Amino acid sequence: xxxxxxxxxxxxxxxxxxxxxxxxxxxxxxxxxxxxxxxxxxxxxxxxxxxxxxxxxxxxxxxxxxxxxxxxxxxxxxxxxxxxxxxxxxxxxxxxxxxxxxxxxxxxxxxxxxxxxxxxxxxxxxxxxxxxxxxxxxxxxxxxxxxxxxxxxxxxxxxx
Amino acid sequence: xxxxxxxxxxxxxxxxxxxxxxxxxxxxxxxxxxxxxxxxxxxxxxxxxxxxxxxxxxxxxxxxxxxxxxxxxxxxxxxxxxxxxxxxxxxxxxxxxxxxxxxxxxxxxxxxxxxxxxxxxxxxxxxxxxxxxxxxxxxxxxxxxxxxxxxxxxxxxxxxxxxxxxxxxxxxxxxxxxxxxxxxxxxxxxxxxxxxxxxx
Numbered sequence: 001x002x003x004x005x006x007x008x009x010x011x012x013x014x015x016x017x018x019x020x021x022x023x024x025x026x027x028x029x030x031x032x033x034x035x036x037x038x039x040x041x042x043x044x045x046x047x048x049x050x051x052x053x054x055x056x057x058x059x060x061x062x063x064x065x066x067x068x069x070x071x072x073x074x075x076x077x078x079x080x081x082x083x084x085x086x087x088x089x090x091x092x093x094x095x096x097x098x099x100x101x102x103x104x105x106x107x108x109x110x111x112x113x114x115x116x117x118x119x120x121x122x123x124x125x126x127x128x129x130x131x132x133x134x135x136x137x138x139x140x141x142x143x144x145x146x147x148x149x150x151x152x153x154x155x156x157x158x159x160x
Numbered sequence: 161x162x163x164x165x166x167x168x169x170x171x172x173x174x175x176x177x178x179x180x181x182x183x184x185x186x187x188x189x190x191x192x193x194x195x196x197x198x199x200x201x202x203x204x205x206x207x208x209x210x211x212x213x214x215x216x217x218x219x220x221x222x223x224x225x226x227x228x229x230x231x232x233x234x235x236x237x238x239x240x241x242x243x244x245x246x247x248x249x250x251x252x253x254x255x256x257x258x259x260x261x262x263x264x265x266x267x268x269x270x271x272x273x274x275x276x277x278x279x280x281x282x283x284x285x286x287x288x289x290x291x292x293x294x295x296x297x298x299x300x301x302x303x304x305x306x307x308x309x310x311x312x313x314x315x316x317x318x319x320x321x322x323x324x325x326x327x328x329x330x331x332x333x334x335x336x337x338x339x340x341x342x343x344x345x346x347x348x349x350x351x352x353x354x355x356x357x358x359x360x
Contacts, residue, residue: 026215031299034211036307037315042219049226073326077319084316095312100298113298119308119315126319130326131223137333138230 003056012054019047023128030120031113037120041127048128049135057139066136069129076126083115083122163207164273170207174200185241188229195225212303 003009023044026035052060087096100114107113174197181193198221205214271277278286289310290302299305307315 031301031304031308033301034303035215036212036301036304039212039216039219042216042223046219046223049223053226073323077323080316080319084312095309095316097297097309100296105298107294107298108300113300113305116297116299116304116308119312120304123308123315123319127322130322133326133330135227135230137329138227 003059004054008054012050016047016051019050020044023047023124027120027124028110028117030124031116032108032110037123038127040120040124041129042131044124044128045131045135048132052135052139061136064132066133069133069136072125072129073133076122076124076129079122080119080126083118087115166207167204170200170204174204191225191228194228195221198224212301 023040026040084095088094091098097114105112177193177197181190202214202217278284293302297305297309
């Protein structure tokens with residue numbers, strides 16, 4: 001599992017940034033253009049999965065370890081809940097859009113529509129970490145069954 | 161009328177892909193025809209003017225294709241074996257005919273294609289969302305406004321389901337991996353065999 005050929009690695013080195021940036025673009029403009037929380041998370045996870053497929057497991061896990069993915073997963077849900085509870089505290093309604101009622105922005109601008117962009121970011125982080133974790137789960141199980149050279153990886157996972 | 165013809169061609173393509181995915185013996189062909197179904201579905205969403213759904217469909221389809229190839233092809237299982245159970249086939253055909261007849265009657269009672277129910281029901285909440293969405297939420301994309309403002313409870317439930325599924329899969333699969341590794345140390349297992357083969 002040391003990755004694929006030089007061609008794949010070179011193409012990946014150029015393409016991964018654009019995939020990641022496209023995911024971030026869809027997150028940020030989720031309230032203006034088609035897209036939204038779920039799709040951008042999947043696209044960002046796509047960039048990390050491409051990294052893992054092309055360069056091997058250790059290279060990708062050095063960039064985003066499974067522990068960091070756990071924390072991102074949990075903090076995404078927590079951020080979404082905090083937005084909901086702030087709506088309860090300030091507006092009196094759970095999931096109330098308190099920012100829009102207090103500071104109504106200009107429509108079709110980037111900074112508009114109150115809490116919706118924050119919720120988009122939260123859902124995006126959460127979905128990206130979840131899909132990446134699904135891929136880690138599948139590949140870790142497969143490695144344990146097949147090869148012996150990557151058993152250290154499994155021990156790292158078990159220490160958490 | 162033009163859109164309906166394109167949609168019919170796409171639906172026939174999807175049905176043919178589904179039949180190939182079910183009937184073929186080679187697992188890689190089955191996975192690839194599943195991917196063709198997903199891409200056809202995303203183009204159908206684009207024809208129906210639902211770009212949000214099309215983006216989600218195409219992204220999830222790519223990820224699912226990678227997952228399925230990693231999970232099925234890497235396991236040295238490349239072909240599915242089995243023979244036809246005739247009794248089961250008869251039952252499935254009867255069920256399919258029953259569902260088809262039910263679907264015919266159900267579609268008779270629906271509105272025409274292109275005339276949604278919310279247009280004929282004035283009190284539907286969707287009308288209120290479409291009229292007041294931009295004013296009350298400020299979001300230009302009405303789909304995001306519905307997902308994250310009007311129906312944010314649904315999104316919270318979806319996030320909770322995903323979270324619980326990931327935690328459950330991590331717990332179950334990690335335990336299984338650890339126990340297999342321990343078992344391979346104590347007694348001979350396929351893994352020990354592969355180690356020996358590598359030493360040679």
